[in-house]
Structures are given as C-alpha cells and as structure tokens.
Amino acid sequence: MKGCENIKDISNARERLANNIVYYRINYGWTQEDFADKLGTTTTYVSSLENGKRNTRIDYIEHIANTLNVELSQLFEKRDKIENNRIQRRPKNK
Numbered sequence: 905m906k907g908c909e910n911i912k913d914i915s916n917a918r919e920r921l922a923n924n925i926v927y928y929r930i931n932y933g934w935t936q937e938d939f940a941d942k943l944g945t946t947t948t949y950v951s952s953l954e955n956g957k958r959n960t961r962i963d964y965i966e967h968i969a970n971t972l973n974v975e976l977s978q979l980f981e982k983r984d985k986i987e988n989n990r991i992q993r994r995p996k997n998k
Contacts, residue, residue, distance in 0.1 A: 917980060921965065922956040924979045926986045928972040929954075942971050954988060 929939045936950045943950070952958040953968075969976045 918956045918959070920980050920982060922954050923983065923986050924981060925950075925968060925972075926954050926988045927983060928974060928978075930986065930988075932972070939971075943968065 929936070932938075934942070936947045936954070940947045940950045949958070953960065965979060966976055969979055972979075
C-alpha cells in the first residue's frame, strides 16, 4: 500500500490513523460532534480515536474510511502531524 511503508508497530499505526482522521475531518470542516453524528457514535469516542488512545476493529476503521470517503489505506498514510485546532461547535437547537 502506497504511503503505508515503515509502520513498525501498532502504536505507530495508531498514531497514523489518529492523525489522518483529524486531517480528513478538518478538511471537511467537521467538528468532532459532526463527525461523531456521521459515524453514529459519541464525541468522546471520536476524541479518543483522534488522540490515539483507542484500539478499534478493522471493520470500524473501514466504516470511518467510508464516512470520510477515502480508501482504507489512506487512513494509514504518513503525513506531517496535523494541528488539531478546535472548530467552533454548532449551536444547540432550542
């Protein structure tokens, strides 16, 4: 897989996955809340994925790739560390 060379251990793979999730989410302009809604999960879960604190099943990683409209391999590409700046939350419906 292009860009997936030199993944030496699981923590390296988890870091790449986390960084790429942030990269693609920010490119869509989605908050963690937006992304969690699209995945059908919680912001806590998304945050733990983006911080590399969560192990997840390969079928769920495929769900993430599909939600982001990218190939599974793209979630493991090596890229510079993405600054995860806060995107303003959407207003709550009253």
